């Protein structure tokens with residue numbers, strides 16, 4: 001755990017931006033120092049002083065900044081006045097001024113922007129006040145348009161998800177009767193019933209100074225993309241139980257970095273809230289919570305809802321550490337700690353009608369770093385190209401267009417790929433004519449990025465959601481049958497051979513039959529087993545280790561793919577097998 005709030009004890013978290021660390025607290029810090037030492041890897045750098053460096057040292061500092069930026073995939077945090085071992089020494093006003101000036105020059109040299117996140121006074125036996133400062137450095141990598149984070153939005157029906165997104169992305173408060181969500185709905189029947197049934201995507205862009213770029217008049221997605229250096233893409237998932245499969249699809253296929261669970265302060269944990277929390281945890285998507293509609297209830301009711309959430313989060317099954325965010329300082333700390341430890345669960349309490357505490361959520365989004373580091377990202381980019389198809393459209397004058405996420409490798413305009421598997425387990429050749437991200441052209445797509453790819457006159461009827469477009473050299477394993485280690489979360493009766501469930505793995509969603517339960521005749525709620533599934537309609541491209549979720553009515557389970565039975569292998573061994581196998 002790094003970051004300076006950590007050594008200073010958590011009661012300080014509720015104070016405002018500039019606070020004083022007492023000598024006693026500093027002593028505590030000294031004892032805990034070993035744990036707080038600067039990490040060699042990662043994007044956080046401690047600097048005691050940057051006063052008048054020689055040219056040689058300046059060059060070295062600039063190179064180091066480049067490296068830290070690379071580690072944070074375009075973002076780094078500098079803590080000034082802090083020794084490498086984590087000791088909060090602090091600088092005099094004059095030294096701090098000179099250090100920040102050097103930091104600005106370093107950032108200029110590497111083409112980055114800097115924002116002072118917070119300054120704090122360190123108090124010890126000295127007449128002169130000593131301060132420490134925390135500075136965010138941001139540079140969009142040369143080959144990228146902006147830094148990109150994906151947030152899945154979960155929560156019960158009417159908890160205020162769409163409204164919150166409307167208010168965040170449009171900059172105008174809601175009237176409590178659904179005004180803000182109006183421009184988010186995509187389908188007519190949603191306007192009529194006021195419920196989100198499809199997955200809609202909203203974007204919130206920040207410029208390099210941390211200001212939201214969405215808010216000027218008639219901002220189009222293209223304009224937001226052009227002026228943003230950091231982009232939060234929200235995947236708004238439906239709250240109603242009826243749309244659970246869409247919610248699961250959004251969580252499994254859109255590869256969100258984080259999930260935001262919206263809970264209405266006046267109803268507390270109701271309806272699908274628990275289920276959504278469970279789903280995000282089962283899929284290991286780090287979650288933070290927004291308690292909305294605080295304008296509708298008393299402080300006591302808000303506190304009760306927060307306590308209810310804290311209780312659930314701390315339960316043995318969850319093992320989360322709730323962290324209530326009630327100041328800008330907390331929001332900064334929450335963003336950093338959340339990224340370092342997924343068990344930390346920030347909780348915001350706000351209103352989309354009065355606007356109370358909305359700014360804290362924006363501070364959090366601006367600072368929230370991506371979870372995977374540059375090394376993991378680099379490794380994924382080195383692999384062969386694999387694009388997962390989530391959506392298929394026909395666009396006039398463009399032709400067939402697919403939407404989805406590039407799981408690995410790089411994809412360029414003009415790239416030759418193969419798409420499949422078809423019902424026969426084959427792959428077809430195609431070419432990527434053009435690529436768009438958030439409705440703006442993009443020539444190179446990198447692993448982890450979502451985009452739409454135009455495929456020219458490729459026949460749309462040959463495509464389906466769940467297919468992959470891969471590099472022709474890949475030779476992917478296609479299977480009808482696979483084994484998974486599962487845990488049955490809930491089942492009304494018993495789970496046995498012959499049972500059919502809807503299986504979700506990544507962007508794949510298909511009914512499968514339970515062909516065998518290893519070493520057991522049946523399974524009860526809470527039990528584990530290795531199960532062999534067989535898809536009923538067509539073979540799929542799966543990977544060992546992929547997370548899996550299945551359901552059928554009230555039956556629900558989670559697990560992991562442990563073994564694949566390649567379709568061709570099975571056909572060779574069972575030449576007279578059923579026509580589908």
Ligand SMILES: Nc1nc2c(ncn2[C@@H]2O[C@H](COP(=O)(O)OP(=O)(O)OP(=O)(O)O)[C@@H](O)[C@H]2O)c(=O)[nH]1
Pocket residue numbers: 155156157158159160161162163164174175176177178179181194195196237238239240292293294295296350351352353354
């Ligand atoms: N007073 C008050 N009303 C709110 C607030 N946020 C949302 N609302 C109202 O609550 C109602 C439901 O909000 P939605 O944003 O549609 O809820 P949702 O969670 O997106 O619902 P689904 O899309 O059906 O899952 C609307 O009438 C909003 O105007 C808030 O902070 N305060």
